[in-house]
Amino acid sequence: MKYRFLSLIILLIFSYTSVKAQELLSEKNNFTHQDTLRGTITPERSWWDLTYYHLDIKVNPDEKYISGKNTIQYKVLENNSVMQIDLQSPLKITKVTQNRDTLQVIDDGNAHFIKLKSKQAIGSIQSLDVYYEGNPKEAIKAPWDGGFSWKKDTNGNHFVATSCQGLGASVWWPCKDHMYDEVDSMLISVNVPSKLMNVSNGRLRKVEQIGDTKTYSWFVDNPINNYGVNVNIGDYTHFSEVFDGQGGHLDMNYYVLKSNLEKAKKQFKDAPRMMKAFEHWFGQYPFYKDGFKLVEVPYLGMEHQSSVTYGNQYKQGYLGRDLSGTGWGLKFDFIIIHESGHEWFANNITYIDIADMWIHESFTNYSENLFVEYYYGKQAGAEYVIGTRKDIKNDRPIIGHYNVNKEGSGDMYPKGGNMLHTLRQLVKDDEKWRQILRGLNTTFYHQTVSTLQIENYLSEETGIDLTEFFNQYLRDIRIPTLEYSINKKELKYRWTNIVEGFDMPVQVVIDDKEQWLFPENDWKTLKLENNIVTFTVDKNFYIETKKL
Secondary structure (H helix, E strand, C coil): CCCCCHHHHHHHHHHCCCCCCCCCCCCCCCCCHHHHHHHCCCHHHHCEEEEEEEEEEEEECCCCEEEEEEEEEEEECCCCCEEEEECCCCCEEEEEEECCEECEEEEECCEEEEECCCCCCCCCEEEEEEEEEECCCECCCCCCCCEEEEEECCCCCEEEEEECCCCCHHHCCCECCCCCCCECEEEEEEEEECCCEEECCCEEEEEEEECCEEEEEEEECCCECHHHCCCEEECEEEEEEEEEECCEEEEEEEEEEHHHHHHHHHHCCHHHHHHHHHHHHHCCCCCHHHCEEEEECCCCEECCCCCEEECCCCCCEECCECCCCCCHHHCCEHHHHHHHHCCCECCCEEECCHHHCHHHHHHHHHHHHHHHHHHHCHHHHHHHHHHHHHHCCCCCCCCCECCCCECCCHHHCHHHHHHHHHHHHHHCCHHHHHHHHHHHHHHCCCEEECHHHHHHHHHHHHCCCCHHHHHHHHHCCCCCEEEEEEECCEEEEEEECCCCCCCCCEEEEECCEEEEECCCCCCEEEECCCCCCCEEECCCCCCEEEEC
């Protein structure tokens, strides 16, 4: 984990106040002790830095049962002898050992406090083993509720997968279940019945035959967030290709049910198209060491790092629908494009607190129209993102509640995408905007970040103080409204429905002539030589207009 900003970040998180497809947790305003344990960087978490996991488990699909252990390696940062490990009921920790000692575990709901016996010298590297077992929570409607999906394919074979964003990885394996600390590398060993295959993150290191079972071991050579780790079990077949990308030759592997092989070979042509477009907009794919995979699963899909899951039924758009209503959304497979976009925004740049989930979803929503623009032109991309405005609810702020594992409104998808599209108009330079997006992925490469870090970066790189801009779109539910009146040669205008200090300029067309207005809360007047016949506002700005 990159700790270079840890002290500052913790201070900011504790002091900072305030679906479309994936609104992950139910609306909630009363938070419990368990919410705080789950969402806070507790003293029992902050004193140690994750360096390595080896998750070694057996999955029994017939019994919907898992068992095994997680070896947790860490660096000691501060003096402490109590460690918080998270594991959600009905799974149970059966034993914890370190240096051959069995350790005492004090359970507090889903948080488990381990009392260490060995000296924890500052700067030393330590490890312990957490053994566990049980029937994990079953996902009823993955990926939104989280857990294990226990399904069968059309041939009656087990078809199993995990998904856990929001709810947390501790729904199926014991870990430090807070986003601020990403493990540096990880080995994932999963034992399954012989006729099935397990596909997880990273690269396949080895396959071992053990009686009538096989263990598949996958190694992740990059930092990875907890919810990005996955298990996918099925009667898979495999095909692959090599993409000549900005980081050299990238292995692109595809794992699909055998009965869907021919459909996948056709549909997955969108994968290299995605990679080409997003390397253009966002820079080099962040995980060349681990390769890229698309893996078929029995639910819609998810952005698991280097193991993107796919369940869009081999249809264009979102299960055959165009979410923008413009026609452009049927030019690509939504799940391949959207979930792969998360490799840059979610897996490379990761939020520290789920309250800042917009960092993942707004940029990735915006990536959809950038994909359209790359292949079909700037106007097409603009039409796509503008078309998604019909799904904006403005029900609650995009930023959620800090330190209790609570995300904001699902508007982080379409409203967030339109916010970024609006910001692009303020930059007034498309190449500069592209370099800003690429710069985000180099500046915050493999890091966890806060909203404040992203806001400050964008203000610095655009040269615009965006404080009120982000307060308006991230922390307020009102749509800025441009009120205006026309009296022959005079245009009067102002902003309403705004936060204090909001003064965003906006581009308009007056009698076929483009020009910028600089509205504020108070009325301004623009006098012209001729009578005003027509007046329109550039649709690329996410605002409302009201003629008086």
